[in-house]
Amino acid sequence: MDRAHTHANQKGKSNSSRSPGTASNFEVRILGKINVAVVGVGNCASSLIQGVHKYREAEEGTDIPGIMNTVLGPYHVGDIDVVAAFDVDADKVGKDLSEAIKSGQNNTVEFHDVPHTGVTVDRGMTHDGIGQYLSDVVTVNHDPSTPGGQTADIVGILREREVDVMISYLPVGSEDATKWYVEQALASGVGFVNCIPVFIAREPYWQKRFEDRGVPIVGDDIKSQVGATIIHRVLTRLFEDRGVQLDRTYQLNFGGNTDFLNMLERTRLYSKKISKTAAVKSQLEQEIGTDDVHIGPSDHVPWLKDRKWAYIRLEGTSFGDVPLNVELKLEVHDSPNSAGVAVDAIRCAKIALDNGISGAIQAPSAYFMKSPPVQYTDDEARQMVELFAGGEMNPENSFTPRKFSGVADAQQ
Structure with a gap:
């Protein structure tokens, strides 16, 4: 089924004006395909990529075990296309994505065969991404004179491959690495899905950065389907x-x-x-x-x-x-439990892009993430996502936030 058509008319209202000289990066989006860049080719990325291939031909309008929404807004789950991937594990860098998801310390269930993708895993930035225990099992090549030893041109790759959404699966505790990749996304004008507990979407500073750049973020810290x-x-x-x-x-x-x-x-x-x-x-x-x-x-x-x-x-x-x-x-x-949510978070980020919505996107963040900018009950958040996918870009205006929502509440 050909779902592609040019979507030039922006239905929603942007949370801020676009930066001068950047309209060419995202003014016109193509419906029917979502170009995705994956940061961290671990178990979660493996499940996401397997799932996208498994459900690519799923029939619309049918209930399929494991899928919350076969079609969300204008997007079928199979419209997700991973066109770039970044990692620092020497056992994954330089490999085709279909091989990399089965390499290194990955040990999730293999539920679908992924054919050769033509997407090579590029060397990402390390920063604080490899901690004490991971350093015992993950080899990182730090020799810039050898293949895979130097950080790739992330911004250049994102632009060249016309990436719509970057999704981050960095290890827990990767504070500096997360912020570095966020900067690459902002520089490239792509949406961001933050699956780890580094607070970006809920922080006013980063919210404004995304608003000013005219791109959305869904975060922070992904919930599993039934976790x-x-x-x-x-x-x-x-x-x-x-x-x-x-x-x-x-x-x-x-x-x-x-x-x-x-x-x-x-x-x-x-x-x-x-x-x-x-x-x-x-x-x-x-x-x-x-x-x-x-x-x-x-x-x-x-x-x-x-x-x-x-x-x-x-x-x-x-x-x-x-x-x-x-x-x-x-x-x-x-990891499959997480990927079932990630496919919807990615599509919501693309819906926001299509409609010119920028900054932290409240409805998807509240339903898909543990630490969204604003907490709601899960039933309310689900209703908000349905409204959002149906074209109502600010459904949170009809719902009451939870009394205890912030980081400070958890620290008390």
Whole structure:
């Protein structure tokens, strides 16, 4: 099916004026194809790329297991086309993307064969992307005189390949590396999807940078389709709605991929713990004590590979001051669980581009991310995304934000 046609008429209103001399980069977008650049060719990127190929011929208007929206706005899930990829792992740089997603420490499930793509993984920027534990298993070539030893011209590649959206899968704790890639996206005039807990979309400074450049950002810290965070949020909201006081709760997570290996380095977890805690606490009307909430990654268990096990417990007080406790265990393949959300976040970023919407995009960020600029209930956020995809560019105006939404709430 040919979905491509030129979309020159901007339906929405931009949050700011465009920068002089930059209109040629994004004034006219082509519907029917979304050129994507992936930062970090790890398990999540592998699942995303496999999924895009798997569902490329999915029939529109049908319910397909694993897909929230086969078509979102004007875009089919198969319209996503990864045209650039960046990594620092010497075992991935220089390889075709179809080979790189099975290289290095990648250990996610291979659920679909990806043919030769013609996209070679380029050498990215390291900065603080490789921590103490990752450095033991990932080899980085720092010799600029050898192939793959020097950072590629990221801006040049983004422009040459007419990238629409950059999606970041950098390791947790990559504060400097994330900001560096954000600068490349801004310089190139492309949208950005921030899947990790480095606060960009929720920060006024970066919001204004994206507004001034005339491009959107969806962030921060991606939720899984049915992961520990969204289950914990929904149960927390259920307690609230049914009149049960949440007294204390925990969420413990174990996994065997390099994400969990990296998070053994506790100094890299500051933003991650804030992000996951704020996502849950935002669903409460009343504050809960700091000592009564514990949420975060707990350990690395190599034999789990890309599986994640989460243990969640909620203790509350119900009618008659009687205790009420809920305890559950979640077992998931971590990366496919994330990719099912990423395909929608990417398409929402492109919808924003098509409509001239810039800055932090509230509706998709609230539904797809743990730490959006503004928190809503998940049901409200879903409705907002549906309205957004249907052409209403500011659906958040019809909904009330949660009382506890910010980073400060999680730090209390």
